Amino acid sequence: MKIEAVDFFYLSMPQVEDIGDGSQDALLVRVAAGGYVGWGECEAAPLVTIAAMICPMSHSACKPVLASVLGASLDSPADIARIHADVHQNSMDLLQADHALSGIDIALWDLLGQRYQEPVWKLLGYERAYPKTPYASMLFGDTPQETCDKVRATRERGFRVVKLGWGPYGKTTPEADRDQVLAAREGLGADGLLCVDAGTVWADDLALGEARLAALREAKVYWLEEPFHTGALHVYKALATLSAPIYIAGGEGAHNEHMARHMIDYAGVGYVQIDTGRIGGITVAKRVVDYAVQRGARYINHTFTSHLALSASLQPYAGVREHHLCEYPVELKSLAYDLTSEHLLPDANGDIQTPDQPGLGIAPDVAALRNYLVDAEIVVNGQTLYKTPAL
Amino acid sequence: MKIEAVDFFYLSMPQVEDIGDGSQDALLVRVAAGGYVGWGECEAAPLVTIAAMICPMSHSACKPVLASVLGASLDSPADIARIHADVHQNSMDLLQADHALSGIDIALWDLLGQRYQEPVWKLLGYERAYPKTPYASMLFGDTPQETCDKVRATRERGFRVVKLGWGPYGKTTPEADRDQVLAAREGLGADGLLCVDAGTVWADDLALGEARLAALREAKVYWLEEPFHTGALHVYKALATLSAPIYIAGGEGAHNEHMARHMIDYAGVGYVQIDTGRIGGITVAKRVVDYAVQRGARYINHTFTSHLALSASLQPYAGVREHHLCEYPVELKSLAYDLTSEHLLPDANGDIQTPDQPGLGIAPDVAALRNYLVDAEIVVNGQTLYKTPAL
Numbered sequence: 001m002k003i004e005a006v007d008f009f010y011l012s013m014p015q016v017e018d019i020g021d022g023s024q025d026a027l028l029v030r031v032a033a034g035g036y037v038g039w040g041e042c043e044a045a046p047l048v049t050i051a052a053m054i055c056p057m058s059h060s061a062c063k064p065v066l067a068s069v070l071g072a073s074l075d076s077p078a079d080i081a082r083i084h085a086d087v088h089q090n091s092m093d094l095l096q097a098d099h100a101l102s103g104i105d106i107a108l109w110d111l112l113g114q115r116y117q118e119p120v121w122k123l124l125g126y127e128r129a130y131p132k133t134p135y136a137s138m139l140f141g142d143t144p145q146e147t148c149d150k151v152r153a154t155r156e157r158g159f160r161v162v163k164l165g166w167g168p169y170g171k172t173t174p175e176a177d178r179d180q181v182l183a184a185r186e187g188l189g190a191d192g193l194l195c196v197d198a199g200t201v202w203a204d205d206l207a208l209g210e211a212r213l214a215a216l217r218e219a220k221v222y223w224l225e226e227p228f229h230t231g232a233l234h235v236y237k238a239l240a241t242l243s244a245p246i247y248i249a250g251g252e253g254a255h256n257e258h259m260a261r262h263m264i265d266y267a268g269v270g271y272v273q274i275d276t277g278r279i280g281g282i283t284v285a286k287r288v289v290d291y292a293v294q295r296g297a298r299y300i301n302h303t304f305t306s307h308l309a310l311s312a313s314l315q316p317y318a319g320v321r322e323h324h325l326c327e328y329p330v331e332l333k334s335l336a337y338d339l340t341s342e343h344l345l346p347d348a349n350g351d352i353q354t355p356d357q358p359g360l361g362i363a364p365d366v367a368a369l370r371n372y373l374v375d376a377e378i379v380v381n382g383q384t385l386y387k388t389p390a391l
Numbered sequence: 392m393k394i395e396a397v398d399f400f401y402l403s404m405p406q407v408e409d410i411g412d413g414s415q416d417a418l419l420v421r422v423a424a425g426g427y428v429g430w431g432e433c434e435a436a437p438l439v440t441i442a443a444m445i446c447p448m449s450h451s452a453c454k455p456v457l458a459s460v461l462g463a464s465l466d467s468p469a470d471i472a473r474i475h476a477d478v479h480q481n482s483m484d485l486l487q488a489d490h491a492l493s494g495i496d497i498a499l500w501d502l503l504g505q506r507y508q509e510p511v512w513k514l515l516g517y518e519r520a521y522p523k524t525p526y527a528s529m530l531f532g533d534t535p536q537e538t539c540d541k542v543r544a545t546r547e548r549g550f551r552v553v554k555l556g557w558g559p560y561g562k563t564t565p566e567a568d569r570d571q572v573l574a575a576r577e578g579l580g581a582d583g584l585l586c587v588d589a590g591t592v593w594a595d596d597l598a599l600g601e602a603r604l605a606a607l608r609e610a611k612v613y614w615l616e617e618p619f620h621t622g623a624l625h626v627y628k629a630l631a632t633l634s635a636p637i638y639i640a641g642g643e644g645a646h647n648e649h650m651a652r653h654m655i656d657y658a659g660v661g662y663v664q665i666d667t668g669r670i671g672g673i674t675v676a677k678r679v680v681d682y683a684v685q686r687g688a689r690y691i692n693h694t695f696t697s698h699l700a701l702s703a704s705l706q707p708y709a710g711v712r713e714h715h716l717c718e719y720p721v722e723l724k725s726l727a728y729d730l731t732s733e734h735l736l737p738d739a740n741g742d743i744q745t746p747d748q749p750g751l752g753i754a755p756d757v758a759a760l761r762n763y764l765v766d767a768e769i770v771v772n773g774q775t776l777y778k779t780p781a782l
Contacts, residue, residue, distance in 0.1 A: 020451045051442035060411045096487040231649025258622025379768045
């Protein structure tokens with residue numbers, strides 16, 4: 001097969017709020033080859049990512065991402081790996097390229113799955129997919145009471161693992177943060193697994209992270225996520241040395257395999273959190289899974305958007321039984337919920353199953369998405385390089 | 392002062408060739424505040440970088456770069472540092488943000504220099520600017536003879552240091568590469584300093600780099616640049632352990648301070664090469680200079696474009712006497728040459744002086760640039776988010 005068409009659809013809520021909720025817009029990717037269609041999603045700024053797909057060439061190592069994709073052969077996973085190598089060589093100086101490639105890669109795997117009538121995880125070499133225990137991923141409340149109430153409600157919905165992040169956490173005093181995490185623990189009950197996401201709020205200041213450790217231990221927090229910017233490897237490492245028994249987690253900012261390895265090798269994270277929609281897609285995420293297994297770190301998805309993105313994020317480690325937690329977004333905006341008509345719901349055990357159907361096993365709800373479609377147009381020297389296609 | 396306006400100008404040669412020459416287009420940035428104007432340049436894909444400046448917000452950590460710049464206070468270098476912190480917090484998930492910020496940062500420093508009638512290097516705290524020895528930066532010829540001839544011609548123009556890069560180097564056999572570097576040495580003469588740039592051609596394959604070391608030693612090469620992708624830190628380190636007396640150089644791909652530190656701390660480079668137009672501007676480059684000095688690595692600019700970019704790249708280490716080499720592009724396309732009417736030419740000693748005039752000490756030739764101005768327009772849901780402004 002040859003890749004005949006790659007289309008992007010910029011979707012958005014009518015109003016995007018100034019909150020840490022990444023489900024307010026989306027960039028959906030559709031790839032066509034040999035009569036098959038595959039879908040993917042970039043977890044990335046839609047307009048900038050579209051520009052990276054179609055921009056004019058600046059020089060031999062700064063070409064638009066599509067230059068390495070359109071017309072390429074696609075018959076096997078090896079073809080996808082070759083496309084990756086080409087994009088990295090031809091778009092090396094295009095910083096947004098990895099985010100753009102992510103959605104394309106996911107769509108290519110979905111398409112191969114349709115072609116061979118196999119789920120992606122089988123194409124990745126796994127013999128079976130193991131159930132994952134979902135953690136409900138949500139934002140801190142504005143007050144400890146609000147946090148307690150929302151965590152309690154989530155527990156009552158059946159979630160045994162909850163992660164709270166962003167909101168006020170880390171921005172004022174250690175005492176205020178203690179009140180928040182103890183309130184979360186109260187809402188969850190003593191036997192639930194509680195995680196905290198600091199959202200890089202302490203940049204690279206070790207002392208600010210260290211000052212929160214006592215309260216995190218008091219609340220029996222399982223992991224502390226993203227205390228620092230992704231690149232502050234030595235600061236991560238220093239905190240990881242002090243934080244036991246609390247794991248340090250991080251990696252969602254990784255936009256290539258190298259950065260994920262650095263989190264394991266130099267930052268000392270116990271959990272490496274990979275967003276398939278950012279790191280370069282399923283191909284790169286699978287390489288990180290293999291590396292994490294080899295190095296004794298635990299792999300986990302980062303997903304805060306649609307169930308298409310969720311399926312794509314589960315495929316890379318579906319077959320690794322020991323890495324059994326998964327992030328499960330529970331505060332989706334309607335766009336992210338409506339993006340697919342089917343959803344990956346917890347089973348009777350409260351677990352999430354990676355779909356057994358061909359490809360991602362879940363497809364966009366095209367009719368519903370027309371309500372969210374953003375009309376965008378990019379014109380350079382009189383030539384229309386992008387115009388939102390019909391959905 | 393408040394930042395009143397930030398404008399971007401996409402400039403391009405009429406034809407962009409598929410060669411490793413980054414001087415074929417440019418993104419010029421103009422900032423206005425308090426009656427002053429500053430200019431900067433992003434070493435980045437223009438269209439994608441413009442999109443990063445003006446894209447709609449996706450969520451609280453994925454805002455357009457301009458959201459943290461327009462209307463901000465600007466009276467001192469501390470204000471620029473605050474703008475950096477704001478961009479990193481508010482545009483964290485916008486991968487192209489650092490490339491966009493680079494040109495803005497340079498323009499902000501230029502503007503402060505106009506305001507206080509001081510060269511940027513004085514505002515950075517240096518008491519004087521030391522001359523730099525330029526190395527002529529050029530592409531390998533297609534054949535060893537062509538390489539020999541062009542290096543000889545460059546030597547005859549007075550350059551004592553030459554760096555050859557890209558072209559056929561590293562792509563076929565070690566024997567072919569040996570012929571190229573020996574031809575370069577022949578053209579340069581025994582007493583010149585010769586450097587080789589592999590342009591990341593060996594990705595992360597140590598053996599491919601190691602196989603070239605003998606010939607590089609035979610040609611008495613001073614440094615080997617970018618044998619691998621920027622992120623392949625452990626492979627860099629392994630080659631650096633084997634390469635003496637040849638230094639390993641790298642870092643042009645760094646788009647934040649962390650990545651530059653990783654090149655020093657984990658990759659073991661002897662020379663850290665920073666592109667002010669990519670890493671986040673003069674502010675971030677200066678932090679890398681300080682870190683390199685502290686860690687005993689040598690700082691050097693990466694510049695392959697205009698003399699506006701060249702001045703911006705010299706400012707961060709103008710006052711560090713011991714770090715005395717500088718990259719000096721000698722094969723500029725007319726756009727990059729015409730971008731400024733004045734140029735930083737070698738003095739009687741063959742050295743380059745960082746300008747002593749306010750700001751960058753060199754300004755765009757606006758009239759000449761009108762011939763290169765690209766007309767671009769970005770429209771989202773009927774709203775024009777960008778249209779090339781008048782120059």
